[in-house]
Amino acid sequence: MAPVEIAEDYPDTLLFIGGSWRSGTARIEVIGPSTGEVIGYCAKATISDLDDAVTASISGFHIWSATSAHDRAVVLRRAADILDSRAKLIGSQISAEQGKPFHEAVGEVLYSAEVLRWNAGEAERIYGRVIPCRQSGERLMVLPTPVGPVLALTPWNFPIYQPVAKIAPALAAGCSVIVKPAEETPAGAAALIRALHDAGLPAGTINMVFGNPDEISSYLIASPGIRKVSFTGSVAIGRLIGARAGQALKKATLELGGHAPVIVCPDADPVLTAQLSAAHKFRNAGQVCVSASRFIVHHSIAEEFTTAFVEATKLQAIGPLINARRVAAIDELVDEAVKAGAKLAHGGHKRPQVGFHYPPTILCDVPPSARIMQEEPFGPVAAICTFDDLDEALTIANGLPFGLAAYAFTDSSEAAELLINGLQAGIVQVNSFGLAYPEAPFGGIKDSGFGSENGIEGVQGYLHPKYAALARPVR
Structure with a gap:
């Protein structure tokens, strides 16, 4: 805490x-x-x-x-x-x-x-x-x-x-x-x-x-x-x-609302990307409309990314959620994801204590059809799924009616241009999780x-x- x-x-x-x-x-x-x-x-x-x-x-x-x-x-x-x-x-x-x-x-x-x-x-x-x-x-x-x-x-x-x-x-x-x-x-x-x-x-x-x-x-x-x-x-x-x-x-x-995807390409550094992701994901206990929620990671680096994400998450200190309803909603999403086949890599389940606390939680091998991949959790939960090629990653990322923020990590300028053009969001950031700067427009598309x-x-x-x-x- x-x-x-x-x-x-x-x-x-x-x-x-x-x-x-x-x-x-x-x-x-x-x-x-x-x-x-x-x-x-x-x-x-x-x-x-x-x-x-x-x-x-x-x-x-x-x-x-x-x-x-x-x-x-x-x-x-x-x-x-x-x-x-x-x-x-x-x-x-x-x-x-x-x-x-x-x-x-x-x-x-x-x-x-x-x-x-x-x-x-x-x-x-x-x-x-x-x-x-x-x-x-x-x-x-x-x-x-x-x-x-x-x-x-x-x-x-x-x-x-x-x-x-x-x-x-x-x-x-x-x-x-x-x-x-x-x-x-x-x-x-x-x-x-x-x-x-x-x-x-x-x-x-x-x-x-x-x-x-x-x-x-x-x-x-x-x-x-x-x-x-x-x-x-x-x-x-x-x-x-x-x-x-x-x-x-x-x-x-x-x-x-949003449900921001993060596409992590095979040429991205999985450890550094995971460390940046943990710091961004758990800011304000994940109660941020542009918070990264769906991590779409290339299968070749998914295990290394997940391990580094868990280690970086252990270093994060977060506060409580705003009320008991949010705690119950997060717990329900996590339970449903596990029942749908996801694996609990870290955290999960409210711990008995005063206040509205929920531990930083990471789910891996999450089916794209799971409810937590469809519905914005607005809390300290990261859901990880994998992809084989960029077309598949973009299909998953753009498959929801939301379009507020989207993120991607790659060392390739060609892939970066493809991602900037292909991601359907009002805010697209490559290789960073920037804040809402006063000088830059902040807004979404679609729903x-x-x-x-x-x-x-x-x-x-x-x-x-x-x-x-x-x-x-x-x-």
Whole structure:
């Protein structure tokens, strides 16, 4: 087990509406996954609170969209500095509420500050264009214009990064935001909101609510004041959110689930690849949407790869899963895989202890038809199967409806090009497991959603092109 920092002063989290904190009329328990005990509460929004948030976001949009790009960037950079200065405190709160090791939680806070800084720069790079005219005395222009108030719906696995990945580009573009973070992990998001407020963000520009996710999303998506929805979560809920946004004729960005394949070619170094794989696979206990899940290894190096993977896994320290339901789901997937013919190379089965812990687990000789090869485990389980040629490997890798991230390892430039072109995913990485960099687009295809976060594409998602024509006065 990895060291989890239990914040002694874990805060109760309030709503933030119109520049003020409010308690609401009810509270929701926050359970610490390391112990399974209540560590705090977050406020639950009423319909009246939601109406106030929409009204505030409309008012905030009028102010913020009229603020110069330079001044918007100043606020975002100032908020980044504030996060840096509070990183250890916020990290301890995230570690307590989400369960990730303290060093990972602090790293998430520092990375979120990077996201703010990059989007601050991007705010100053939102350029329009002039179109060559067909007749004299006329000017044709395309003006990037903020879409309006945004609803951001975020999950629990990265309590501060998931909100900032939506809030930062929206603010850079000149939009206001209502964010509904996960009720399981409210403190990380609240720390981000506090940093933005302390940095001088105008009242109403950022608002935060908690409550019943289905009720909040349905009510706010239907509100005429909301003009865009950005959601990260499961495919099933993403379909529902997308349908609601489509019914209301509102733009949507959907970052949904994945089941990332890793193709390990026969010319790859099996030991080094296994060591990299273990470090990547068990980050945040495997509760990462781009986490490697299906290892498709050439049969000639499969045994050496598996042995090295097991040894590297023994060195990994991980925290608990988010709740007891995830532990039961992982245990069920592992049991079904073994019954289907897979071999348990390491770990497996929940150990009797407090909290929601599950050991790092490796399955080998997994049939491609096994449920764990079809369904994203979202936990600390690696499933290994073998292949004979690249066509077979690509068939296995592309055989699911998901297309978020895919990885491959090879020493051949020819194979690398074939894999980059052949893997059906929004993110393809060869010979590395890179992070979600602020400057690079992050998003999937097929059932993994549409639209991007990060990169110039992230900011563009919060803008619409306004075509303007200016001619001489008619006389």
